[in-house]
Amino acid sequence: MTYSLEIDNLTKTYPGSDFRLDNVSFSIPRGTIMGFVGENGAGKTTTMNAVLNIVKKDGGTIKIFGREMGDKDRDIREQVGVVFDGANFPEMLTPARLAKVMAGTYKQWDQERFLNMTARFNLDTGKKIGRYSRGMKMKLALAVALSHRPKLLILDEATAGLDPIVRDEILSVFLEFIEDEDHSILMSSHITGDLEKIADYITFIHRGQIRLTESKDRLIYEYGIVRCKAEQFRLIDRADMMAYRKRDYQIDVLVNNRAAFERKYGGMVVDRGSIDEIMLLLVKGGD
């Protein structure tokens, strides 16, 4: 399998902070969408910043399209589209002028595509970016990211704070992008419902450590959450549990093969878990 992005044992610390990215490793197969989830401060943005060279990693390797990207590797950045949480464009500019800036920066800038995208998103290209709403800024950022014909999109909370209609529109754009099997997406999001719809894989990060990377369909259709009482809980082999969480009247146990678990322990209730619930167990639970 070829990978668009391979992160191997990435570590990163900041002076004066006890936050630490601890041997973060995961890869994105070419042609797929990777959802990146974890609570605030878990290390999603730091990981993405390290991938993009915005912060300097302490150790590990990061390969984009099979190569490590240094400051000089402009050709790689040419192929990577980025949307941050917030638009990050100079507020005094209008999108029309921003396009001129981008045309003077990206070799592959496709003005026609930019105009198509802004028209599709109903963006007024003559209005200053500073006067744009958050939703409009995000759509603009996406239009910019797609207009230099990237192969990898890195999206940090790109759908956060947007209404469901806009989000659906944006998800369509992502699926359109991924229609080309050379294209891949890394997207962090708090809105796991979005990821549940379109992601192929999900990576869970907690306190700077990767807890799990798994295919989304396996998470939803094969993983399960056992709802059990304390006496039932004692019967479960530790090796069969991925994580558990004690609640007031029941204990939730995450298992990675619902069918096998049901065969082995008859009579216990095993639910299908949502990404949110699986995250909760991986983050809050013990193992």
Next chain:
Amino acid sequence: MEIIISSNTSKPIYEQITSQMKAMIMNGELRTGDPIPSMRSLAKSIHVSVITVQKAYEDLQRDGFIETTVGRGSFVAARNRDFIQEELQKKLEEHLSLAAEAARTGGISLDKAIELLTLFYTEE
């Protein structure tokens, strides 16, 4: 071609895709050699992830309903006429064996059972 995806059922999305495609092939809506959408364009159209459609297509291919050729996309498989016949016959056998079982336990004679079957068969 229409595919309806419901998120309100316990049936996994890939199974919803395979069962609807199989039905379309079996009832002749899709014929041998008919092109079916690429995985990625179907994923886009029905708003599900690529990997989900991929799994559905793999299952369909494994069961002989579709064929995928590199560079040309996926098609309804040529051998599926015999294959469907076989599938249907299998289904019939299953139902008939259940019927025979019921007849035996109910003390209904074979002649009576055949008579009933003939009645159902010619009714429509």
Next chain:
Amino acid sequence: MTGLVTSNFYSMQGNIKLSLMIALPIALVPFLLGDASMIPMIVAIQIFVFASNTGTSLKMDESSKWNKFEITLPVTRTAIVSAKYVSFMLLILLGLATSLVTVLLQSIRGELSFDLLFSGYSFGLQLSLMTIGIVYPLILKLGAEKSETLLFAAAGLSVALRFLLWYLLHLSDATIDFRSSEVDRVSLMVALAIFAASYAVSVMMYRSKELH
């Protein structure tokens, strides 16, 4: 890099207009008063008014987080810093262009004095180059939030340096006073050296800078 310079100018457009509104009318002051001795000060102000926009531009880049996005563009970090210094120089050129109005008006009065002009241009350039040269690495280090304060501090330091240079020259030759052309020449050269050194330092700092 052209894209980055364009972006800098679009960002500063409003401020450049404001600078023009200040710099153009004051060209009339010596013309109307007929006081040629004001020329050096007027020319210096006209140049510096433009140069002082650097702080605002850097502040806006930081508050919009454009800084962070810039790193993801297909440009090197050196090119990002270079684009900044090119923009600074273009700003100074704009100041120089505006000051030509003063020169033109003065030549209409027929009181053009090369010495006065040289003194004005030297002071304006020295003040601008030194201020920018000092302030940009400082902003990289301390953040653009207090860019105005830093800019004024740097400008003050530039004036102080001019006095220091005059004092040093005066020590070697007692005939040199603060208005001598030697002071103009030496401080202009020192300013150019600081500007060049500032570029080198900023490139080094930016290469290892982390943006959040």
